[in-house]
Amino acid sequence: MNNMNENPKNAIEVEENVEETIERIIKDKSEQKKGSAFGRAIKKFFLSIGHSVGKVKKTLLNITIRTTAINFLLVSFSVAILSLILVFSVEMYFSQNGIDAEQLFVIQLRVTAVVVSVLIVFFVTFLSFLSLRFTLAPLRRIIKQVKGITSENLSMRLDEEGSENELKELAVAINRLLTDVDEAFSRQKKFVSDASHELRTPISVIQGYSTLLMRWGKDDKDVLDESIESIAMEADNMKKIVERLLFLAKIGKYIVNKQEFACSEILNRIIDGYKMADVKHNVIANVLDEGRVISDYSLLTECVRAMVDNAIKYSPENTDVILSCGKDGDKVFISVQDFGVGIKEEDQRRIFDRLYRCDNVRGRDGNSCGLGLTISQSIIEVLGGKIKVESEVGKGSTFTIILPLKYNAIEADKK
Numbered sequence: 001m002n003n004m005n006e007n008p009k010n011a012i013e014v015e016e017n018v019e020e021t022i023e024r025i026i027k028d029k030s031e032q033k034k035g036s037a038f039g040r041a042i043k044k045f046f047l048s049i050g051h052s053v054g055k056v057k058k059t060l061l062n063i064t065i066r067t068t069a070i071n072f073l074l075v076s077f078s079v080a081i082l083s084l085i086l087v088f089s090v091e092m093y094f095s096q097n098g099i100d101a102e103q104l105f106v107i108q109l110r111v112t113a114v115v116v117s118v119l120i121v122f123f124v125t126f127l128s129f130l131s132l133r134f135t136l137a138p139l140r141r142i143i144k145q146v147k148g149i150t151s152e153n154l155s156m157r158l159d160e161e162g163s164e165n166e167l168k169e170l171a172v173a174i175n176r177l178l179t180d181v182d183e184a185f186s187r188q189k190k191f192v193s194d195a196s197h198e199l200r201t202p203i204s205v206i207q208g209y210s211t212l213l214m215r216w217g218k219d220d221k222d223v224l225d226e227s228i229e230s231i232a233m234e235a236d237n238m239k240k241i242v243e244r245l246l247f248l249a250k251i252g253k254y255i256v257n258k259q260e261f262a263c264s265e266i267l268n269r270i271i272d273g274y275k276m277a278d279v280k281h282n283v284i285a286n287v288l289d290e291g292r293v294i295s296d297y298s299l300l301t302e303c304v305r306a307m308v309d310n311a312i313k314y315s316p317e318n319t320d321v322i323l324s325c326g327k328d329g330d331k332v333f334i335s336v337q338d339f340g341v342g343i344k345e346e347d348q349r350r351i352f353d354r355l356y357r358c359d360n361v362r363g364r365d366g367n368s369c370g371l372g373l374t375i376s377q378s379i380i381e382v383l384g385g386k387i388k389v390e391s392e393v394g395k396g397s398t399f400t401i402i403l404p405l406k407y408n409a410i411e412a413d414k415k
Contacts, residue, residue, distance in 0.1 A: 071128040076121045083113040138167045146174065154182040187249050199241060202234040244371045251378045256296045258407050263291035263325040263334050266301050270308060271323065280317040283308065288326030291334070294406040295383050300334075303379040304371040307336040307399050315396065317341025332403050339396040348389050352377040376401075383407060 087110055141156055149156050157178060158171040209227040216223050264287045274283045304323070311321045315338040322337040343351060352373050376399075380387050384404055391397035 006357055007041075007345070015349040018038075026167040044369060052373050067132055068125060068129045072121065072125045075124045079117040079120050083117045089112050091372055111304050114248070119230055142167065142171060142174070149178065151185065154178060154185055190248070190273060191209070199238060202238045205234045206231050222327065233258075241371070244375060248371065249377060250380060251375075254299070254382055256382065256407055258294055258299065259297055260294045261297050263293060263300075263332055265290075265299070266304055267323045267334070269301065270305055273305075279312060279313065281312050282318070282320045283312075284320060284322055286324040289332075289334040291325045292405075293332045293403060295403060299379050299383060299403060300401075300403075303376045303401065304334055306376045307401075309340035310372045311340065311397070311399075327405075328402075330405055332405060333400055334403075335398055337396065340392040342395055343389070343391040344393055348391060351389065352387070373399075 021398075104347070145156070157175045160168055160171045160175065173363055209230050212223060213227045216344050264285070267285045267287065271285055273281050308321060308323065315321065319339045320337075322335075324333075324335045324337070326333055379388055380403070384407060385402050388400045388402065389397065
């Protein structure tokens with residue numbers, strides 16, 4: 001009888017345990033589903049953030065508005081998450097601790113969270129907008145200055161002092177670019193101006209002799225010979241002018257080919273060349289020191305040759321042209337001395353200008369284009385040196401090239 005009473009009791013307990021187990025399993029599965037749903041919601045949430053930010057970045061708005069909009073989205077989403085976590089945590093705390101929260105309190109909590117979140121979002125967005133305006137003000141100033149630069153005022157430069165950090169680097173880079181563009185424009189303008197000026201005379205001569213040939217050249221052999229000779233001479237002169245103008249146009253971008261050599265080698269090479277040309281001057285060397293230097297052999301040779309050509313053009317036949325070289329401390333020098341007409345003191349400041357000829361020798365040599373000394377000075381500037389002039393009218397001139405023992409690109413750029 002007792003066993004019959006105990007069996008129903010045990011059966012009831014087993015049944016209750018089974019029901020509790022089933023309820024626990026159902027509850028666990030439900031929580032797992034909720035957890036996976038929460039994970040999917042979080043994933044979808046952040047994907048929507050990325051999608052929204054991507055859309056804003058693709059808009060054509062200026063950088064201030066775009067960045068502010070992106071910050072607005074990010075702050076909004078962040079504050080929304082924090083608000084949800086806060087409200088959910090409070091409700092969970094009340095539930096777990098058996099605190100019976102009134103429905104009105106819960107509603108007030110949620111409304112307060114929403115209002116505070118909105119205020120925080122707009123406040124942070126406003127501060128972000130002001131910060132961006134302040135940060136990008138130097139960039140807007142740079143943009144305004146760049147817009148004001150045209151082909152007519154390439155000499156303008158951006159204000160580097162008012163910029164800081166990366167913006168200063170940007171201003172320096174733009175100024176460097178403007179300098180290169182300005183120099184390129186200047187070289188182009190000089191080339192066109194010089195070419196127009198120098199080619200006008202030989203073209204006029206060729207046109208004149210062509211007209212002469214068409215009228216009388218067929219019947220007069222002397223006119224024919226003279227015209228052909230003059231046209232050939234002017235054509236050769238035009239070729240030299242164009243070559244020199246092209247050389248001057250590209251000298252600013254010339255890459256120096258450094259090598260070690262003795263300046264005396266250049267003097268001997270030039271003198272040998274004039275001996276072969278059978279010039280009517282005595283070109284002699286006066287080597288005080290071989291003057292070993294690290295520089296560009298070809299450029300320096302071209303420079304000295306141009307100066308010797310100039311000395312020969314403006315000095316009487318059968319006079320000496322003395323080439324000297326030596327060493328003076330950490331410098332080497334090469335001088336070209338002639339005993340010709342000399343140069344007035346007021347002209348000495350301008351003899352290196354393009355196409356400039358002194359009045360007392362103007363027109364002396366029809367083949368002179370006024371570019372020899374300009375080429376010499378341009379070469380020496382590229383090599384980081386300088387040229388000195390000493391002259392006296394009626395007694396002659398001495399041009400002295402002074403170069404560092406070793407070519408230094410940085411020092412050359414400064415010059």
